Amino acid sequence: MSSLRIEEHPVxxxxxxxxxxxxxxxxxxxxxxxxPIAAALHAAGVKTLRRSPQKNRARGFFCxxxxxxxxxxxxxxxxxxMTCITPLQEGMRIRMQKGHGAITA
Amino acid sequence: xxxxxxxFVIGGGPAGLSAATVAAQLGATxxxxxxxxxxxxxxxxxxxxxxxxxxxxxxxxxxTIANKLYQDVAEVANKxxxxxxxxxxxxxxxxxxxxxxxxxxxxxxxxxAIVCTGATENSLxxxxxxxxxxxxxxxxxxLMNVHGIKPGKKxxxxxxxxxxxxxxxxxxxxxxxxxxxxxxxxxxxxxxxxASKIRRLGVPIYTSHxxxxxxxxxxxxxxxxxxxxxxFQPVPNTELKIDCxxxxxxxxxxxxxxxFQQAQCRMVHVGELGGLVPLHDSSMRTTNPDIYVxxxxxxxxxxxxxxxxxRIAGARAYESIYGKSKEADAIIAEAREELRTLRSGSTxxxxxWGRERVIREVESC
Numbered sequence: 001m002s003s004l005r006i007e008e009h010p011v012x013x014x015x016x017x018x019x020x021x022x023x024x025x026x027x028x029x030x031x032x033x034x035x036p037i038a039a040a041l042h043a044a045g046v047k048t049l050r051r052s053p054q055k056n057r058a059r060g061f062f063c064x065x066x067x068x069x070x071x072x073x074x075x076x077x078x079x080x081x082m083t084c085i086t087p088l089q090e091g092m093r094i095r096m097q098k099g100h101g102a103i104t105a
Numbered sequence: 106x107x108x109x110x111x112x113f114v115i116g117g118g119p120a121g122l123s124a125a126t127v128a129a130q131l132g133a134t135x136x137x138x139x140x141x142x143x144x145x146x147x148x149x150x151x152x153x154x155x156x157x158x159x160x161x162x163x164x165x166x167x168x169t170i171a172n173k174l175y176q177d178v179a180e181v182a183n184k185x186x187x188x189x190x191x192x193x194x195x196x197x198x199x200x201x202x203x204x205x206x207x208x209x210x211x212x213x214x215x216x217x218a219i220v221c222t223g224a225t226e227n228s229l230x231x232x233x234x235x236x237x238x239x240x241x242x243x244x245x246x247x248l249m250n251v252h253g254i255k256p257g258k259k260x261x262x263x264x265x266x267x268x269x270x271x272x273x274x275x276x277x278x279x280x281x282x283x284x285x286x287x288x289x290x291x292x293x294x295x296x297x298x299x300a301s302k303i304r305r306l307g308v309p310i311y312t313s314h315x316x317x318x319x320x321x322x323x324x325x326x327x328x329x330x331x332x333x334x335x336x337f338q339p340v341p342n343t344e345l346k347i348d349c350x351x352x353x354x355x356x357x358x359x360x361x362x363x364x365f366q367q368a369q370c371r372m373v374h375v376g377e378l379g380g381l382v383p384l385h386d387s388s389m390r391t392t393n394p395d396i397y398v399x400x401x402x403x404x405x406x407x408x409x410x411x412x413x414x415x416r417i418a419g420a421r422a423y424e425s426i427y428g429k430s431k432e433a434d435a436i437i438a439e440a441r442e443e444l445r446t447l448r449s450g451s452t453x454x455x456x457x458w459g460r461e462r463v464i465r466e467v468e469s470c
Contacts, residue, residue: 005254063226
């Protein structure tokens with residue numbers, strides 16, 4: 001997996017988890033089942049998660065605890081999902097959110 | 106749907122867990138809600154050994170303290186209900202509150218509430234401070250110590266308080282290169298023992314410096330720092346470019362106080378405590394007599410004092426329903442003595458001033 005995964009740590013150990021496939025803007029990625037979507041994307045090197053509504057500025061991971069809304073994305077057709085606290089599941093289709101997004105369903 | 110409880114605790118960090126455990130141990134029916142999937146608050150990402158009181162787990166790691174608190178909770182499971190992934194969203198006037206979990210909204214009727222919502226991280230003003238790759242120190246710790254992912258390869262740390270120093274060390278442990286530590290004050294803010302550790306590992310510490318700008322379009326590519334004068338104004342022609350792919354902000358915390366304001370608790374601004382805090386007495390009771398406070402929401406401090414204040418709030422909330430109790434008194438006396446010791450000495454000076462001001466204000470109203 002990506003080099004941003006911690007391989008060795010003097011204090012912590014991270015349990016083996018199941019690798020799953022998911023899609024980000026139609027490209028296939030891999031991450032661990034149950035980890036936050038934004039964490040899986042970050043580990044895979046994806047930094048821009050959405051674009052700001054007014055100035056189209058790149059927005060990424062920030063607070064990591066579902067507080068700041070910097071990481072909101074479109075997940076399986078639903079907009080404004082806080083991806084830093086939403087667990088990754090096999091086959092999820094994730095898209096970068098532009099501005100406020102659009103309700104499609 | 107609705108729930109009934111005697112004591113309603115909001116927040117499952119060190120303060121909330123301690124408050125709920127004490128209240129349940131004394132015999133009150135208690136409900137604790139936390140909006141995250143895992144209890145423990147910030148303790149679950151603290152890999153370092155704590156200082157503080159030997160009665161309260163000095164010398165052991167934050168993650169281990171969290172495990173001990175879980176055990177305490179498990180032992181009072183007959184009196185204490187815990188709901189994870191559940192946020193308290195507001196108070197009503199008649200001792201009722203609303204909680205929201207996944208897609209379920211419920212009402213909670215309570216006798217006394219203890220609000221331990223903790224704090225949010227401060228940001229800092231500089232050019233491009235919204236770029237992906239700029240994180241709060243808490244975000245970095247979550248990513249690294251909970252999810253096992255590095256924030257980047259080369260990181261610049263802003264702020265040399267204990268959080269900035271400790272997280273720098275944790276980043277090095279995780280295999281991230283800390284390219285520098287920037288501090289606006291002329292001296293390091295945190296304990297020198299932490300600073301020496303990262304200094305020995307070769308991290309340059311830039312005191313009397315600030316960050317002016319982050320460079321990059323869709324992510325951080327470098328940062329510009331510069332020297333500041335005694336009035337914290339940038340000194341011209343002292344700019345220094347530092348290559349890095351991420352920046353960590355460890356520039357303090359602000360108490361998370363929305364629920365207190367919504368419950369019409371009187372608030373007071375105390376700089377030493379991190380900003381606006383609910384006025385409260387030495388029993389941790391706010392000016393809304395049904396609502397108690399503990400932990401960082403009552404003023405920014407750290408986990409050991411949060412646990413102690415939580416114990417006081419839990420015991421007093423119990424007494425507010427069941428009347429005076431010798432057992433509760435003993436818990437409070439012990440916690441107060443430990444707090445007094447922890448806040449003594451020069452490192453506790455700011456906290457002492459801040460807390461004395463809150464007590465003076467509350468006495469005058």
